[in-house]
Amino acid sequence: MDKQSHIQIHETAFFTSSFRAFNEALSGDEYAKLWLNPKTDAWIQEYLTEVSSEETYTHCLRNRFFLETIKDLAASKQIEVLINFGSGFSMYPFLLDESLIHIEIDKPEIVNYKASKIEEWQNEKKLPKRDLHFVGVDFSEDYKTKLLEQIQQIKGDKPCFILIEGVLFFLDKAETDGLFSFFNLIQTDGDYVGSASFQDDLKSSTAFKRLLRFLNKKVSKTSESDYLTLQDSYYKSLPNYNLIDHQDYFSLSKTYNNTIHLKPDLILNEHFYVLKKQLQS
């Protein structure tokens, strides 16, 4: 495979931004377009043709759902800090009230690049200033002790929302379990987690087979078992957390008046969960 046609896993973050930029009214993200670039544009066209043309709408609705959820919780003063695990190039800090504190965690190369672009765009007045902290971490490595300290220094005892979207699919089960037990360590009673993942039945869909073919051609040779899916029961059985909201592409399409174009078998249907930490008294 020649280098030009090879996509790095972290470059999927550019894909997500491009999808959000395609329909700003639906995604609620007026800043995603800042990340558009010709290289991603070419890949996106191939991806939409070869995998699923519904992907623009699925990504727009994911952004919209978490944006509105976090906005409401911030407005009612239930959260003061947003911690985004695998934050990629998402633009929530600039779409939310300036009083929120943001901690963005991703691989070092991603957060360093994002921090430099954000600074450039803020200097050019394309983005407003925000209370924004970047932390470079690889969830496949031993990160917990140092990251906990860094988060506590910024967050103190303020209530928080932890977001993890578009990430778990690329992690293994042990890394995922490790992250959720780490969330429990960071959070106190009344804090929230928002998570996006696919369910097991995704793997029998035509859309997934097409995705696997695309990833094998463009990213690296992988098999079905390399991609993590989670059932509702996973979220329902997390110690100290209650599942308070569960949506998917189809339910959000109804909420936000989105027209579904393809048959379900041709759509990568992601599920979205909101959990609340509630310690038993």
Ligand SMILES: C[S@@+](CC[C@H](N)C(=O)[O-])C[C@H]1O[C@@H](n2cnc3c(N)ncnc32)[C@H](O)[C@@H]1O
């Ligand atoms: C598809 S992007 C989604 C980005 C963002 N959450 C969003 O929805 O716009 C996946 C992100 O997960 C990050 N990621 C994947 N594996 C990771 C790991 N082992 N450690 C840290 N970040 C990881 C990638 O670098 C990338 O930014």
